[in-house]
Amino acid sequence: MIENDKNETKFDYTYSAPTENERREIESIRKRYTPPQENESKLEELRRLNNRVIRPPMIIGWIIGIFGTLIFGAGMTMVLEWDIKIWGIIVGIIGVAIAAVAYPIYKAVLKRNKRKYGQQIIDLSNDLLNIAENETD
Secondary structure, three states: OEEOOOOOEEOOOOOOOOOHHHHHHHHHHHHHHOOHHHHOOHHHHHHHHHHHHHHHHHHHHHHHHHHHHHHHHHHHHHHHOOOOHHHHHHHHHHHHHHHHOHHHHHHHHHHHHHHHHHHHHHHHHHHHOOOOHHHOO
16 A cells, blocks of 8 residues: 555555466366366266266276186185195185176176166267257157
8 A cells, every 4th residue: 555645545556467378277277176067068067977877887897807816816826836726726716706797797787877877868968969859750
């Protein structure tokens, strides 16, 4: 604040705008913290729904498959290194069985997610492609 002879008060301030790169970075950071419905386009919503369908079954399948493979490896170790043949074969067979069910479980969870989110994805994609519901004939 600056005061002059006539007891008038003036404000002195400087303004600096961010550069274009700084502005993009600020908007990028801000976008991460705003709720999705405020800044989400229909295409982003379609991608998010598609990821909800695909990612969980893939993660579940990978976890089960890796777990089964590790158990199978433990069975092989029991047979080859520790010379515990009967129990090693049993553990190996259990590991193979667990790894073998990974794909059917993946397919089942994927099918369930497609049923759950499928109609939303179709409606949203139709909206994005400007396809009217009565033009499906």
